[in-house]
Amino acid sequence: MPKSKEFVESDDSSASGSSSETEKKGKKRPKKEVKQKETTKVGSSSKKPKTNEDQTWELDEKCLVTVREFKGKTLVDIRHMYEDRESGELKPTKKGISLNKKLWQKLVDIIQEVDDVVKEK
Numbered sequence: 001m002p003k004s005k006e007f008v009e010s011d012d013s014s015a016s017g018s019s020s021e022t023e024k025k026g027k028k029r030p031k032k033e034v035k036q037k038e039t040t041k042v043g044s045s046s047k048k049p050k051t052n053e054d055q056t057w058e059l060d061e062k063c064l065v066t067v068r069e070f071k072g073k074t075l076v077d078i079r080h081m082y083e084d085r086e087s088g089e090l091k092p093t094k095k096g097i098s099l100n101k102k103l104w105q106k107l108v109d110i111i112q113e114v115d116d117v118v119k120e121k
Helices: 019-026 101-120
Strands: 040-042 055-060 063-070 073-083 090-100
Touching (some): 090 101
Parallel strands (some): 040 055
Antiparallel strands (some): 063 073
16 A cells, blocks of 8 residues: 655654755656757658768658667667657657667568568458
């Protein structure tokens, strides 16, 4: 059973439950800002960006494929994005997947089989 969130103030100001401590407990920490690298967006999968920065292709308005480096490893990131209300910038959500080179190659190898099954349904 959850404990009550009520607190009892002490008449003694040296008590451990002083009002300044209880005020600190009620405040929430501000959220950390998520910095996103500048990316080159390309509307069609047949075109490739020509920069050394993260390379990005749009699958949908808010679904992007990005090839990027992370801790010295190349990753293919397929991720849903959301538009930040304050800045209007697209930022990543938790919905998505990052594939290393080995997994990406396995996906490429089976993509025709997967496509055939999708067409049957």
